[in-house]
Amino acid sequence: MAAGVAEGVEAAGGDVRPAAIYGLMAPLDGLKGIGPRLAVAMKRLLAKENPRVRDLLFLAPSGRRDLGLVPKLEEGMEGEGVALQVLILGHTPPPPGTRIPYRIAADAGGTPIDFAFFKGRRPWLERLLPEGAVVPVFGRLARYGGRWQMTHPERLPDDPSSLSDRLYPLIEGLSQARLRAVMSEALAVLPDLPEWLDRRLVARDRLPAFKDALAVLHGVAEGEGDDAAARRRLALDELFAMQLSLDMVRRVRERRPGRAWLAPGVLEAKLKGALPFPLTGAQERAIEAIGRDLAGESAMMRLLMGDVGSGKTLVALMAMLRVVEAGGQAALMAPTEVLARQHHGGLAELAGRIGIEVDILTGQDGVRARRRTLSRLADGTASLVVGTHALFQEKVDFARLGLAVIDEQHRFGVHQRLDLVDKGDAVDLLLMTATPIPRSLVMSLYGDIATSRLDELPPGRKPVDTRIVQGGRLDEVADGLGRALDEGRRAYWVTPAVEAGEDPTLPAAVERFAWLQGRFGTLVGLVHGRMNAAAKEAAVADFKAGRTRLLVATTVIEVGVDVPEASIIVVDAAERFGLAQ
DSSP, X not given: OHHHHXXXXXXXXXXXXOGGGTTTTSBGGGSTTOOHHHHHHHHHHHTOSSOBHHHHHTOOOOEEOOOXXXXXXXXXXXXXXXXXXXXXXXXXXXXXXXOOOEEEEEEETTEEEEEEESSOOHHHHHHHSOTTOEEEEXXXXXXXXXXEEEESOEEOOSSGGGSOOEEOOOOTTOOHHHHHHHHHHHHHHOOOOOOOSOHHHHHHTTOOOHHHHHHHHTTOSSSOOOHHHHXXXXXXXXXXXXXXXXXXXXXXHHTSOOOOOOOXXXXXXXXXXXXXXXXXXXXHHHHHHHHHHHHSSSOOEEEXXXXXXXXXXXXXXXXXXXXXXXXXEEEEEOSSHHHHHHHHHHHHHHHHTTTOOEEEEOTTOOHXXXXXXXXXXXHTOOOEEEESGGGGSTTOOOSSEEEEEEETGGGSOHHHHHHHHTTSSSOEEEEEEOSOOOHHHHHHHXXXXXXXXXXXXXXXXXXXXXXXXXXXXXHHHHHHHHHHHHTTOEEEEEOSBSSGGGOTTSOBHHHHHHHHHHHHGGGEEEEOTTSOHHHHHHHHHHXXXXXXXXXXXXGGGGTTOOOTTEEEEEETTGGGSOSOO
């Protein structure tokens, strides 16, 4: 199949997807129930500017919740997510105008327990948990004032086993229940698909069909299913798709002659002289190898690997300057607008030291800014540009595109990569990834592609000390933070949720803030996406200025919060975050 599809791309140069997989490749915002706000949340969750149904279906659960009813509350269960059968004893609404939570008293098998709701109107809560009713609930156990408590527990149906027990990584503004509903809709519209793997391989390894594997993965298959076999099947599909897409790119590029970008290296030398630090040996070797590729007659296709902070962007800029000096243009494409703007800020600062402007093009640019950038690219005035998928749109024309740098290339489809290199003649291609890949796996993933690995950190950068601490040792973590704060250091404490109501099993920023503020007082700040812009800016400004030294936050700090003095980050429930986060 690989050769046949690749030859089809080579011959047609267009979209050769069979009609059977159109539903899989459909835009995610076309699914029933996804409005504008949920569409934005999905973009952030999946780290895609234009997520498709397949992107959601490949979001693997990060764990499971036990929906079996616990018969009795016991010591040592604090912090656990449990299902309980409770008798509702009474409601205590908060006084008007206060921030005291709405409380509901209940009895769990003879043990008192309180439910706290920071949001929710009395009529709704009285219908949800009526006084005198015996109902099943699910939530995270805590101790407050010597009593058991759940914050924003989930009311379960009478038969909890009818619910999916899967837990997914979340971002703020998205609950487990909402994500499960969207996942169910995506699975419902997925048609039966023809088998694309070698049937002998499928039979030998007893692999389920693609659709059946997804049903098992997301807990909606009839019967329990073999979760390990389902994951093996889907991993094999991903690996096959990656190899096939790279083979397609290679076949198309092999038909085209290369172009030698010959330059004496004046711009590179000027930039090196303007840097306040020397390049690492690994950076020098990568720049030299890329330079040889650019000067050759064959079109370059090279993978640049390096951990965050290893200096990949600087290496890419040196390659881009080589092409610019030889009379061409260079473009760097990132998978999200946030990452594109971060790249633009870094490249613009570096290139500005030698008098070169870096343009930016994203889907969120204003009309005037977009028109200016398009004009500069078309007439050759813009030599360097950073952007998102907007770079390969039909209306974007380059005067002489010579090098395309694609960051986190696995997030782009084969046609997106080809569309960008089709913006010029014999465009060289540099792929970048921060995902650490062993050498043996590189051959499996990328075949015979040329690779450069940045395996040295810049001088003066200390190794990162990463530790895994069990959730029951939070007091020890707080004690360590206290010592760091006494030394004048600053730290982040990141949680996967804003409030416990999003998912009772998740640590929440509001709760952690209250707990930490009880220990460290006004040294603790809070920022999350539900705060208005002024409040967020004030919280970040206080942290930057040192008025607060511990900032409790959600993943909102991924965007635009850069405090060099912060040297510690606590990631609460780290298993709920993606690798990129």
